Amino acid sequence: MSDPILRLSGVHTDIAQYHILQGVDLDVPRGGVTMLLGRNGVGKTTTLRTIIGHWQARSGTIHFDGADITAMPTASRARAGIGFVPEDMGIFTDLTVEENMVLAAISGPLDRKRLDWIFTAFPPLRTFWKSEAGNLSGGQKQMLSIARAMAEERKLYLIDEPTKGLAPAIISTMARALRDLKAQGASILLVEQNFAVAKALGDTAAVMEDGRITWTGAMAELAADTALQDRLIGLSMEAS
Amino acid sequence: MSAAPDHRPTFAAVSLSDRIGKAMPYLLIPLLVVVGFFAIGSSSSWLTLTVSGLAMGMMIFIMASGLTLVFGLMDVINFGHGAFISVGAFVGITVLLALSGWTGVPSLALNVAAVILAALAAMLATGVLGWAFERVIVRPVYGAHLKQILVTVGGLIVIEQLIHVFWGPDEIFLTRPETLKGAFTFWGAAIEKFRLLAVVFGLALFAAMLLVLKRTRIGLIVRAGVQNGEMVQALGYRLKLVFIGVFIAGSALAGLGGVMWGLYQEVITAGMGAEMMILVFIVVIIGGLGSVEGAFIGALMVGLLQNYIAFLEPKLALISNIGLMTAILMWRPQGMLPVVKAK
Amino acid sequence: MLNLLSGDRPRSIILTLILLAILIALALAPFLFPGVRSLETAARICIFIVLAASYDLLLGYTGIVSFAHTMFFGMGAYGVALASTHMGRGYDALIVGSLGGAVLAAILALGIGLFSLRVRAIFFAMITLAVASAVAVLVSQMSWLTGGEDGLNYLIPRELTPAFRFGEAFGVKLTGKLVNYYVIFGFSLVLFLLLLRIVNSPFGRVLQAIRENDFRAEAIGYRVVWYRTAATCLSAAIAALAGSLFAIWLRYVGPDTTLSFEIMLDILLMVVIGGMGTIYGAVLGATIFVLAQNYLQNLMGVASEATGSIPVLHELLSPDRWLLWLGVLFILSVYFFPSGIVGRLRAGR
Secondary structure (H helix, E strand, O other): OOOOOEEEEEEEEEEOOEEEEEEEEEEEOOOEEEEEEEOOOOOHHHHHHHHHOOOOOOEEEEEEOOEEOOOOOHHHHHHHHEEEEOOOOOOOOOOEHHHHHHHHOOOOOOOHHHHHHHHHHOHHHHHOOOOEHHHOOHHHHHHHHHHHHHOOOOOEEEEEOOOOOOOHHHHHHHHHHHHHHHHOOOEEEEEOOOHHHHHHHOOEEEEEEOOEEEEEEEHHHHHHOHHHHHHHHOOOHHHO | OOOOOOOOOOOOOOOHHHHHHHHHHHHHHHHHHHHHHHHHOOHHHHHHHHHHHHHHHHHHHHHHHHHHHHHHHHOOOOOOHHHHHHHHHHHHHHHHHHOHHHHOOOOHHHHHHHHHHHHHHHHHHHHHHHHHHHHHHHHHHOOOHHHHHHHHHHHHHHHHHHHHHHHOOOOEEOOOOHHHOOEEEEOOEEEEHHHHHHHHHHHHHHHHHHHHHHHOHHHHHHHHHHHOHHHHHHHOOOHHHHHHHHHHHHHHHHHHHHHHHHHHHOEEOOOHHHHHHHHHHHHHHHHOOOOHHHHHHHHHHHHHHHHHHHHHOHHHHHHHHHHHHHHHHHHOOOOOOOOOOOO | OOOOOOOOOOOOHHHHHHHHHHHHHHHOHHHHOOOHHHHHHHHHHHHHHHHHHHHHHHHHHHOOOOOOHHHHHHHHHHHHHHHHHHHOOOHHHHHHHHHHHHHHHHHHHHHHHHHHOOOOHHHHHHHHHHHHHHHHHHHHHOHHHHOHHHOEEOOOOHHHOOOOEEEEEOOEEEEHHHHHHHHHHHHHHHHHHHHHHHHOOHHHHHHHHHHHOHHHHHHHOOOHHHHHHHHHHHHHHHHHHHHHHHHHHHOEEOHHHHOOHHHHHHHHHHHHHHOOOOOHHHHHHHHHHHHHHHHHHHHHHHHHHHOOOOHHHHHHOOHHHHHHHHHHHHHHHHHHOOOHHHHHHHHOO
């Protein structure tokens, strides 16, 4: 196996006086989907925010594509090839869908072929292309958020709970789009609470507890072992 | 690849009351103008006052636009913004006085050239000053409102005093260039040429600003950054650089506003910036912090109301702005067009 | 003694000594430093200690910047002046004027507070600036009531004026001015101790919790807006009382002496240099500042004379440029001594 696209070594992150990440070690392999799983509040979102640079790691190192990005500003990390879909979607609600997408294409005008691909994956974005993004429904905003990350080819996508609070029909749209992205050879680090989605998409999995990674392995292995799920995440496949 | 299932796109319906609510601030200006017409009674006085109110509003807007964007982008509240207004006025008027050979003759071309040179000099000076101010005064206190207010007030005092050091303690009187002097009559109303020019110029500047904000990438970054700066960075933009650019542009605009205000009043003082800041703050508060359009509407309302009231009940003119602010904040506590902040 | 200080000790030996020295100097000022000018300075120090301390309740303990503090100060001063003008010379006029000014100040503060603090704390700074400047203009325009730019002169009870003489002690003539000074001194001391009591009460501790983290304070269940508004009202009322003392001392009020933005800056500077959030900082800040204002300007005059041949330097050192150096000092102190002199002394203990 080749070297990982992303490697976190002993990353500690504080938010105000709270010590959230307490030594995260994580490898994200090139190509495929890595699931970041765990109960609420164990530090999954903080891990993603530390990788993109919204929080600064107090200690430890983050290597992306062979380069040390620990001290880089957020914008440089993004330009190095990391796409980010935050938990709150980060939609610019006063801007139109089009303007959101134009901004997301950082290296020039939107690529026509990519845009067609995005429209096929998320048809509502074509329908509401000229509308203010603030008027989109929750599911459509989530589509736009992922579409923005897809507007350019990135080496790694960090996606935080893309199915949260969505209707089942839209969840399957999301899952399909992510599988499409994966099929193009992208590397994805995905935080997901919906275990069915996790099982369907994930190649490898890492489980967090109390600010540390406590288990890593193949997603299939975790999916097959309900006792392990129960111990690590507090839910089993039967429950989901 | 597979097509997505064809679930029906839903679009959150925009209700009529929502639409009126959004448009309401824009309707306030015509409303105010109409109410002013009936309150004043004489159509010629009304026209004179309306033009002068709009002129005043445009100048306040030019001064306020940078401040509101700076706040929106980086949550920086700059009480020293008024210093740029004063410095702009002093630099610009100094250039204008030095070009008295151009301004004293009744040649439109020479007069306008002198004013443009003066404005450019003022904007250059205040732009550079703004850059230095951001580095020295503002940058060490990002994220701390209390310190920002204190330090920028300190900066305002120092710059104001330095104006005294370089230009002396007294106010400077000036006369407008020949062709911009005086008034012409239109429908029986005396309209000062300079005021009309200020209105036209202000409108053009506002249009240009909107064009930049709506049609260019940098404008998109600014608008998006006001809403959610973190996400703009996560897309790959150095928001800090954009912010510094906006700070410099806003300072230069304040300097431009200072020159125009000096030409309008025909006198400049070191304290004029601090005085104008009171109106500027009222404007950005009622407009909604971070909103350029809100500042524009707010500035025009302040200008019009002050001129109407000054005619109807002179003693109430200054209080009228406080009254306006109170009324607007009771109606919309965040200002007329609040910026929807993510987070 | 500790009880008087509400259990809030200076917590530094040097600070204690300095505070004691200031207390003794002020208590015995008429005898230690005879002369009209030094008594004038001493009275001003007393009054500005109260004014700065009441501002510290807002700035240091609540984390709110207000630019309307001189407005409240002026309301107290004009209260005494107007009452003395219209009710005639007498103690009743002083009392009615002082209390009236304080109550009005508190009500106005309540109005502004409910308006602006409800939305965001930084609105408060901008709105107080706008309101205070409007009031200052209003006062200078309503000459029929306030005497306009010229201000008001009025009579106060004869026992408080230099015309009233009652002997001599330690080589100092005992006059009504002396009585007046001790009235100012006494009330200032009481108001100062009251402020110390307020900030050390449970109320004061909630204010500090809000200043540190208003979201958390709100989450714990404190009504942040209510506490901030209450602090604003208290601070305004005490500032008004300080203004009343000033009016009693000067027997004159005018917009420049009570309402000007320059006084607002003076107060800001006193609190920042002395040490925000300490109350004791106000004592040091006010004392140093008033002394500097009275004596350093002379020194600048001398320096300016000496550098008369160097164009810009000469201008920079002119006594008229006093504010320039204050501004520089102000910026530097916010950057480098955010906890002020008191904070330094306590840290270096």
